[in-house]
Amino acid sequence: RPSERSGEDVDIILTRLRGVKTFQRFPPPLLLQICTCAFYECLEKGITLFRQGDIGTSWYAVLSGSLDVKVSETANHQDAVTICTLGIGTAFGESILDNTPRHATIVSRETSELLRIEQREFKTLWEKYRQSLAGLLAPPYGAMESGSNNDRLTDKDNMNVIDLSLSPCYQVLQVPSEKLQRAAKVLRNAILSRAPHMIRDRKYHLKTYRQCCVGTELVDWLVMQSACVLTRSHAVGMWQALLEEGVLNHEHVKKHVFVLYIFYNLTYFTRKIESTKINQGKVENQEISKRSQRLLYHSQYFSNVVVLQDQPGQRTADDLEIIYDELLHIKALSHLSNTVKRELASVVIFESHAKAGTVLFNQGEEGTSWYIIQKGSVNVVIYGKGVVCTLHEGDDFGKLALVTDSPRAASIVLREDNCHFLRVDKEDFNRILRDVEANTVRLKEHEQAVLVLEKSHRASTLGSIKISCRYTVISGTPEKILEHFLETMRLDIHHNEPDPAVDDFVLMHCVFMPNSQLCPLLMAQYYHVVSPPGSEQERLEYTLNNKRRALILTLRWANTHTYLLQEEPAAISFLEELYGSVSNDSRTLRGLKDLVPDLEKVVKLHSEEVKSAKKKTLIRQFSNGEERLQKKQPIRNQDDILLKVYCSDHTYTTIRIPVAATGKEVISAVSDKLGTTEELLLVHLSSAGEKQLLKPNDVSVFSTLSINGRLFACPREQLSGLAPLPDQEGPSAGSMSTFELMSSKDLAYQMTMFDWELFSCVHEHELLYHTFGRHSFRRTTANLDLFLRRFNQVQLWVVTEVCLCTQLSKRVQLLKKFIKIAAHCREFKNLNSFFAIIMGMSNPAVSRLSQTWEKLPTKFKKFYAEFENMMDPSRNHRSYRLTVTKLEPPIIPFMPLLLKDMTFTHEGNKTCIDNMVNFEKMRIIANTIRQVRHCRSQPFNPDICQPNKNQAEVRGYVRKLCVIDNQRALTQLSYRLEPRRT
Structure with missing residues (x-):
């Protein structure tokens, strides 16, 4: 309870709130008061928090999960219509400020965590911090972020004051951000000093354009100048970021998209930013790299904007892949199949509006579109009730109109300037659903569906063979899914070559079909004797193909399970029996001979391992x-x-x-x-x-x-x-005296060696056991647990060493040391330890040491800020994901994020639908596991770092880290080092 909280408790709560984007804008005194007076509530799915018409007693903010907002035009709650969904960071319940009844019913859509502040405390906070809280509350208490004077819109007349513009043309910002202005200034000076010929008068259609650059030249120049810009698409996104911010301008077109073959007027560019002197025509490479990193960070978003602003019919295959990847990470679309998401990628439209107060649509109008908020926020307004809630980035609205012909249940008004949306028109969405239904094949037995397939028209390639059309399994009974893959398996590729569809089954079958069920079915497939009518040669070929399919699937299965098979005597017996049958049959069926050596190798390997395994480790x-x-x-x-x-x-x-x-x-x-x-x-x-x-x-x-x-x-x-x-x-004294003399690169190298050993021990199926529950399989995840434990250990090592260091100058040296180690870990592609170190430095016990951070040299502060950008969780950790896609294996990934992806897929999708296995879910999880497989597809090279004479000492140190894992104890140590300022 609030009255029982200590200073350390408040710090722990403060850390949690700072992880929610909404609270990051609050001043520290307000956050501290919220931490001392707020309550924590956890709601299971389907719980009604309060009903429309109730008199409120508390204000709420969503920490995790989501809640539905339901409004009824009558007094009957059963008539309530869901008008929107509240996501993380959304606040509601401000009616307690004037004791008006609740405007809507709030029901938890999933397990959700809420922060609750009682009426008396909230009114006190409102009186003291009205300006800060106004940005979070809905009007009339909150203000439109543009400073719009619109009052609460309670009637249709007020709603019609503002004309709705659906133009997708983007409006530039009135005031560009300071950081992007600096980046623009550096690039402008670099062009003037290094490539002044790019800026010159140009003629086009008898008209002269003064002091212009061509888009292609700007892109080529940026790729050549900065090592962090790896592709032309990144460079396009970086210039687009400047275009969006209004510090770069088209010369002769109005559409605000960066186009390669038109002119850009740098006179306007110069006018928009403060003029600076060029130091003898030289611009430091380090400064260009630094500003390029900042632009690259913004370009990750604006590159997608460029693609989305193309008309749907003009999008290339690469464009569609970029949009599809974006849609995969939108929670509002998680219930849709991948096929529907791919179709949506071809029709989704980018829409933006510059001014707060713009009305997207009015209550009572015909519904024509579904919206997903990409950037900004909107108010949901109902006649006579005013603003009932506010929706933020990632939330969606208007979906009801796509599946029913009912009018809009509420009006949507932009709450702030510069809002971005993804829009799907009703006609497109209904067409997609109709097409999907038309391409869906349902196999029934005894009037019950046992297999659901979906025709995929996307061309795909297996080896050198192009497949123009194939069926994708959506759901089915375990037996029918296996039967389908055996019937459709390609026989002209080697079992070691990738076959994603079959690999999905081999990876995931343990969830719905244990080995005790799979092995007899594979054996039955091998002995299958029913042949179709035809000549003897045709029947012989049918029998041979049947046996080959069973063998190929068995080999893929054995190669995936590896040592796990040794723990199942029945599986080893199956392999031995199958090997005996294949050896005999290969004498008459020559088509089996090429598979006999591979099967023999597998059987011998597992048989020998089983014998040696009797001597338990x-x-x-x-x-x-x-x-x-x-x-x-x-x-x-x-x-x-x-x-x-x-x-x-x-x-x-x-x-x-x-x-x-x-x-x-x-x-x-x-x-x-x-x-x-x-x-x-x-x-x-x-x-x-x-x-x-x-x-x-x-x-x-x-x-x-x-x-x-x-x-x-x-x-x-x-x-x-x-x-x-x-x-x-844990330890009472730090070990800085031991490791401060060790090379940062050696420490990072030995940490990477140890992490690679732990990572290599993790079996792919352990990820499944962790996600679906070990008790369901009666299997250990010890290797995965130890790898995750190592992440926590490295993170706490950083915090422990800093908090046990009593000298300010030594603490500064420690921070520099850890930043260097993190940099080398990133160089070695050890993202697990890299993130552990950076997260350790952002622990509240370390981040609050303001005197220590003030002494840290600017150079290291910049490095740390760059590293923190990689940890940015926005847009589903897009910054990290893009970084990983640029790396070649071997890679040690940030495992907690992969597990989060799998858990999100597991909890957001049912395993069984209509008594059939949801194979779409299996496919998504299998794709995540394949990321782990990709990271380990190349061996780790131990020669990347030259060994030093104290290599054994460094190796011993990094494998025996002693830490304090009590956050409260670490916080107390931190306050002893730098007491709280009064």
């Missing part, structure tokens, strides 16, 4: 130094672990259990070791004293412990008295 929970220095090997289900389990008096017992043991099995082993019949609870106790009761069906509990967490077993009555062990507190 013993893993120690807290390994000694020598074991940590050894190269990591994958942890397998059948391995054993020596596990320490503590009692309430801090004594412990050591048990030996399988890695995949459940919580129930751990408790049973502890009870046997202690000789007690008393019912015990298994508890994960963190260093902060937080207790987590582990469930009986939890698998591989040791790998889920926090870095300094410990396992306790105790009777229920002793649960409240559990206290952390002294060694859980």
Whole structure:
């Protein structure tokens, strides 16, 4: 409760709020007061928060999830129509300021986290911070961000005051941003000093254009000048960013899109930015690179704007791929199939409006379009009720009109200047749905659908073979999905060559068809004896192809599962039986001979591994130094672990259990070791004293412990008295004296080597077990858990070292050291440690050390700012994703984001639809797993860094990092270093 919160609690809450874009604009005093008076609420799906007509008692802001806004014209709540959805960062409930009834009913659309402030506290905040809060609230309390004087629009007459313009032509900003003005200034000076010939008078159609550049020359010049600009499309986006901001101008066209073959007037360009002197015609490369990075960051958005502003009929295949990739990351479209998204990419229209107060459409009008907010915000207005809510970036509205013929339930008014939308017209959307239905094939048995296929007309290529049309599995029963892939599998490509459709099944089948079900079906397919009518040669060819398909799928399956098959004796027996049958059949069917050596290799490999696996590997929970220095090997289900389990008096017992043991099995082993019949609870106790009761069906509990967490077993009555062990507190002194003499590059290299070992041990299926739940498979995710644990460890290492360093000058040196290490990690394509270090530096215990950051040289501040830009979560982490696409393997990816993508897909899509497997969902998750496969498609080269004489010392240090994982303790240390300013 607010009255019980300490200063450290407030800091933790503050960190969470700063992660929400809406709160980032609030001044620190306002944020601190919100942290001290707000309540946290978590709503399950389908919970009604309040109803239309209720008298409000609280104001709310959405921290995660989404909520539907429902409005009824009658008193009957069953007649309510959903007019919009509130997303993250949206605030509502401001009617408590004047005690008016609620204008709408709010229902949670999914599990959602809310921040709630009671009426009395909110009124106090409003009186003190009216100007700051006005930007978040809807009118009449909030102000239009352009300073528009529009009052609350409550009747149709007011609504019709503003004419609606649907022109897609973009309007430039009145005041360009300061950072882009600086970037423009640097580029202008660079052109004048290095390529003045680009700016000259040009003639076109008997008219002279003074002091102009050609778009193609600007693009070519920028690609040549800056190493960070890798492609021409990036350069186009960078110039487009300047065009959008109004610091660059077309000479002879009005359409505001950067076009390659027209003139740009740099006289206007010069007039829009402050004139500066050119230092003897020289511009520093470093300054150009820095400003190019800033422009490149903005260009990632504006490149898409350029593509979207093309007329749908003029879009190229590359344009459609860019738009499709953008649509994949829009939550409002997550319920649509990939086929529908691809079709939408060809018809979606970019629409922008320059002025707040512009009305997109009026209540009661015929619905003709569906909108998704790309940038900016809008108010939802209902006659007689005024503004009922505000929608922000990522929200959508108007969809109801696409599927019904009902009139608009509300009016939509721009809340701020310069809003961007994606628009889908009703005619296009309905046509797409009709086309999809026409191209959908449903196979039924006993009047029940068992397989749903969708015809894909997109040309695709497998090896050197072009496929003009194929069917894509949308859903089906497990048996029918397998049957379809066996029937349609290509026989003219090698089983080691990629076949995405079949690979999707091989990767994902464990979710809906375990090996115990798959192996008999594959064997039945191999022995399939029913042949179609025809000549003996045709029947023989049919039999051969049947067997080859079963064998090819089996080989793909075995190569994907690798060592996991050794944990299933039935799977090994299946391989051995199949190998025996193929060896015999190959004597009469010569078409099988080429597959026999591959199958023999697989069978021998797994048979030998099974024999050696009987000697179980013993893993120690807290390994000694020598074991940590050894190269990591994958942890397998059948391995054993020596596990320490503590009692309430801090004594412990050591048990030996399988890695995949459940919580129930751990408790049973502890009870046997202690000789007690008393019912015990298994508890994960963190260093902060937080207790987590582990469930009986939890698998591989040791790998889920926090870095300094410990396992306790105790009777229920002793649960409240559990206290952390002294060694859980972590180090009391930093290790800077040890690693400050080590080269930053050597540290980054050894960290990358260790991370690569951990990453290489992670099996692809562990990502599935993590997403769908380990208990569903009874499989361990220990390798993945250890890799994720390493990320947390590196992040906390940064915070621990800074907070344990008492000298200001040394702390500054530490920040410089960590920035250098991060830079080398990025150079080695180790994005996991790179992000861990940067996130450690942005931890509130470090970021609040203002005296330390003030002393950091400007050069390092710039590097850190650049690194932070890569972490920008906006537009679904687009900055990071674009960075990864430019890298060649081997890459160590930012694994938490990949897991987030998979979890988002899993939770946002049902696994089964109408008693059939939703294979669209399987395909999306498989694509994410293939990203991991791509990152490891090339071996890591250990020779990228020359070994030094203290290489062993550096290697030992990075593998034995000691950290404090108690955020409260770290915050306390931070306040001792630099007390809170009064």
